[in-house]
Amino acid sequence: xxxxxxxxxxxxxxxxxxxxxxxxxxxxxxxxxxxxxxxxxxxxxxxxxxxxxxxxxxxxxxxxxxxxxxxxxxxxxxxxxxxxxxxxx
Numbered sequence: 001x002x003x004x005x006x007x008x009x010x011x012x013x014x015x016x017x018x019x020x021x022x023x024x025x026x027x028x029x030x031x032x033x034x035x036x037x038x039x040x041x042x043x044x045x046x047x048x049x050x051x052x053x054x055x056x057x058x059x060x061x062x063x064x065x066x067x068x069x070x071x072x073x074x075x076x077x078x079x080x081x082x083x084x085x086x087x088x089x
Contacts, residue, residue, distance in 0.1 A: 002045050004032035013047050013063070024063045026050075032081070033063070039087035046082035 002015045013024035013031035024033055024045055031049035038044070042065055048058040049068065060071040060080040073080040 002033035002036040002047070004047075013045065013049070015043065015045055017043075022066070024066060024068070026068060031061075034081065035084040037085050037087045039089070042087075044085050044087050046085035048079075048081035 002013075004011050004013045006012075010028065011030040011032060013026070013033040014021050015024065015033060015036050016022070022043075024031065024047075026049040029050045031047060033045040033047035035046045036044065043063075045063045047061060047063075049061055049070075050058055058079040058081055060073055060082050061068050062071070062082060062085055063069070071082070
């Protein structure tokens with residue numbers, strides 16, 4: 001299950017597997033995961049992180065095994081997020 005939790009003043013993306021929480025943190029920035037997929041032992045999650053903590057801007061991203069990759073959005077976009085992920089061979 002993908003999601004997030006508030007940890008003091010930061011919202012942290014995470015996922016749970018067998019009731020164990022795994023953080024997908026972006027140090028010092030808000031983030032949240034909305035979807036998760038597993039393929040060949042790799043864990044993928046889709047969501048967003050804030051470019052500057054608390055400024056209301058969001059960058060679309062996905063995580064593979066905890067490593068975050070930001071995705072491009074139109075130049076005029078202020079906030080974006082990925083709400084689903086599908087992994088295929």
